[in-house]
Amino acid sequence: MTRTVHSPKGIRLVAGAAVLGVAASMTALAAPQASATVTSIGILPSFTLGLHRYGTGCSYTVQVTVDDKTKPVFFYEEGQGPSGFAEAMPADNGTASVTWTPSSTKITYIYAFQPNATFQTRQPVTVGNGINLGSACIAL
Structure with a gap:
């Protein structure tokens, strides 16, 4: 049995989590690599x-x-x-x-x-x- 989210609050919650995940991934990829100084x-x-x-x-x-x-x-x-x-x-x-x-x-x-x-x-x-x-x- 598959459960789906149909309520507006549930959709916002799932969309918000997805956006947060993408933002965290982009931040990690964009972070400069540590360099020797x-x-x-x-x-x-x-x-x-x-x-x-x-x-x-x-x-x-x-x-x-x-x-x-x-x-x-x-x-x-x-x-x-x-x-x-x-x-x-x-x-x-x-x-x-x-x-x-x-x-x-x-x-x-x-x-x-x-x-x-x-x-x-x-x-x-x-x-x-x-x-x-x-x-x-x-x-x-």
């Missing part, structure tokens, strides 16, 4: 003297924090393109670190991103001609 970037302090904060030929540690520890982080200088100067996998604490040696005095930003990220993060830098003294750098 670099949430912060910084260059660890080092001993640099001179007019600029960083110098060519001297090395610095660039560290990022990410919200997805399963994807690598790519680092590159402005004008270098995404092929970059380094790639690193995040540690269990969600940070990734690489060594950066400025390639030019024309660099104004260091970038970091993860694959499928909605955006990339950048750190402003001022680079001068560097003289590497081993434990210190002079950036003219």
Whole structure:
């Protein structure tokens, strides 16, 4: 025996449930997929003297924090393109670190991103001609 709904209230109830189901399905399909994101970037302090904060030929540690520890982080200088100067996998604490040696005095930003990220993060830098003294750098 099949039961059918013939009353106006029953028809509205069934139609409302169908609309709600379709709306929920559409919302789930339209929701953006979660993507990996670099949430912060910084260059660890080092001993640099001179007019600029960083110098060519001297090395610095660039560290990022990410919200997805399963994807690598790519680092590159402005004008270098995404092929970059380094790639690193995040540690269990969600940070990734690489060594950066400025390639030019024309660099104004260091970038970091993860694959499928909605955006990339950048750190402003001022680079001068560097003289590497081993434990210190002079950036003219």
